Amino acid sequence: MRKDIEIPKVQDVLVAVVQEQHPEYKTDDWNAYIINNKDVDLDTVLIVSKGFSEEKMTPVMRHTIALLPARSYAKIEFMQNAVLELNNEFKVTFFEGNQMFDKTYLFRKNTINTKALQTLPLMQLKGVLVK
Numbered sequence: 359m360r361k362d363i364e365i366p367k368v369q370d371v372l373v374a375v376v377q378e379q380h381p382e383y384k385t386d387d388w389n390a391y392i393i394n395n396k397d398v399d400l401d402t403v404l405i406v407s408k409g410f411s412e413e414k415m416t417p418v419m420r421h422t423i424a425l426l427p428a429r430s431y432a433k434i435e436f437m438q439n440a441v442l443e444l445n446n447e448f449k450v451t452f453f454e455g456n457q458m459f460d461k462t463y464l465f466r467k468n469t470i471n472t473k474a475l476q477t478l479p480l481m482q483l484k485g486v487l488v489k
Contacts, residue, residue: 368461370395373448374478375437375470376485388442388470390434392426392450395479400426401453405434409444411467416441426452431480442470448488463488 372393380387390407394400403423409416423432434448446465451458465488475484 366457366459368450368459371400371450371452371459371461372479372487372489373434373450373463374431374481374485374487375446375465376478376481376483377472377475378483388437388439390437390446390448391431391481391485392423392434392448393431393478393480394426394428396454397428398454399428403432403450403452405451406449407435407447409441409446411444414444416444429480437470443467446470 372395374391374393375388376391377386377388379385392403392405401424403426405421405423407419407421419435421434426432437446445467448463449460450463451460453459465486470486474486476487478485478487
């Protein structure tokens with residue numbers, strides 16, 4: 359029975375962390391984003407995030423995006439500097455048409471930093487990317 363279940367591979371949906379200046383407080387904040395680099399809309403995007411190490415774990419955060427249009431992106435959450443020292447996991451589930459997709463994105467501890475910045479698709483910004 360299980361061998362008959364087809365799990366499609368997620369492509370062109372990315373999670374990135376971007377360092378941006380907060381407009382009001384003038385601080386450099388890290389924010390997580392989901393990027394839909396596909397030519398189709400994503401429906402009912404569910405994101406479950408957490409930070410963890412062998413000794414510590416953050417509370418689980420849940421986010422919903424009703425519709426993420428084709429070739430667009432959306433902010434997931436603000437990330438405190440203390441969380442960057444942990445492994446940060448984002449479990450993303452969404453519908454494309456009538457098919458459900460699921461993928462886990464993992465930023466290993468201390469990999470979110472200014473030395474790891476790269477150009478991000480669609481955003482015209484630099485950030486740390488997990489494909």
